[in-house]
Amino acid sequence: MTSQEIPSDIALLAGPPLLGHLFNYGLFGILSAQVYSYYNAFPTDPVSLKAFVYGLYAVEWVQVILISHDAFQVYGAGWGDLNALTSPQWLWFDIPIMSALVSATVQCFFAWRIFILSNSRILPPFIVLPQIALMQCGAGVATGVITGPALNNNALIQEKAKNALIVWLGGSAACDIIIAVSMCFLLARQRQGLASDKLISRLITLSVETGSVTASFAALDLIFCLAFKHNNLHMLPAFMLSKLYTNSLMLVFNNRTKLRQMHDEALPTPRAGHVSQRWATSSERTRSRGGGFPSQEISLSKLSRSSPGSHELGAHRAADGFEADVELRKPRITGSTQVRAWGPGVLL
The missing domain is CATH 1.20.1070 (Rhopdopsin 7-helix transmembrane proteins)
Structure with missing residues (x-):
């Protein structure tokens, strides 16, 4: 060499x-x-x-x-x-x-x-x-x-x-x-x-x-x-x-795992006369027939038209990781006790 x-x-x-x-x-x-x-x-x-x-x-x-x-x-x-x-x-x-x-x-x-x-x-x-x-x-x-x-x-x-x-x-x-x-x-x-x-x-x-x-x-x-x-x-x-x-x-x-944990900790404790929110876990999320996006159920118990919770709900925007960047709009009370908010599937 x-x-x-x-x-x-x-x-x-x-x-x-x-x-x-x-x-x-x-x-x-x-x-x-x-x-x-x-x-x-x-x-x-x-x-x-x-x-x-x-x-x-x-x-x-x-x-x-x-x-x-x-x-x-x-x-x-x-x-x-x-x-x-x-x-x-x-x-x-x-x-x-x-x-x-x-x-x-x-x-x-x-x-x-x-x-x-x-x-x-x-x-x-x-x-x-x-x-x-x-x-x-x-x-x-x-x-x-x-x-x-x-x-x-x-x-x-x-x-x-x-x-x-x-x-x-x-x-x-x-x-x-x-x-x-x-x-x-x-x-x-x-x-x-x-x-x-x-x-x-x-x-x-x-x-x-x-x-x-x-x-x-x-x-x-x-x-x-x-x-x-x-x-x-x-x-x-x-x-x-x-x-x-x-x-x-x-x-x-x-990071969605930590974000969901933080989001759950930030949710208010439900009380009588106020809005009760239940966010589905990843194993409970269901898909819509068309877009495949998950949904979160928001149970409304004893919600009166003058309740301040109904106004705050319209301005609240929650971020639940990838599947739940959900904007909760003011609900329309039509006799039903549940309102579904559909997430667009955005990865936060």
């Missing part, structure tokens, strides 16, 4: 990809635990939601397999070979292309979530978010195509695909920021000085945390790409991007 001169920046060429692989494996372990928790906690979720969750998990499995192949080629079979270290292997596909597809899917889901919460088809974030998500997805795919198998040096990625990288990572960060701000605005409007405000505060905190994490890593990846063009420092956050998006999504899904 011919001897090769070790470059002075070998640590910045070999270190970031190695750490990226390790963090990717760690995040995949966390994601696997979250998917298992989802499987046990929400067996009655619609088939479409289960397919969405398990489909993203399958994509992450494929990415782990591909990056494991790349890691073995560099740090195993190609150990000591600088050509193997600088070769892109399958990174042109499993990082920009797969990460862009996963992030765009998650961002479009949150755009749908904002649309349901706002109940408006002309809300600017709902119109802009899918466009930004698809734009950054296209730029991510373009980055992968430009830096495909024909490129034999990772250090040339930033130069060859500079414009595509800016659109991909910058658009992804901008989309995450808009999602976080929109969710905070929509949820803050629901504050009414009631016990449920604690629940709304938790939802706002969760939206800020998940949006800021993904936006920060996308921005960090872009900064490293532009500032350090001749090393692999940018690969450290790049390896983590898709797993951060799927973990953020699963955190929102699984």
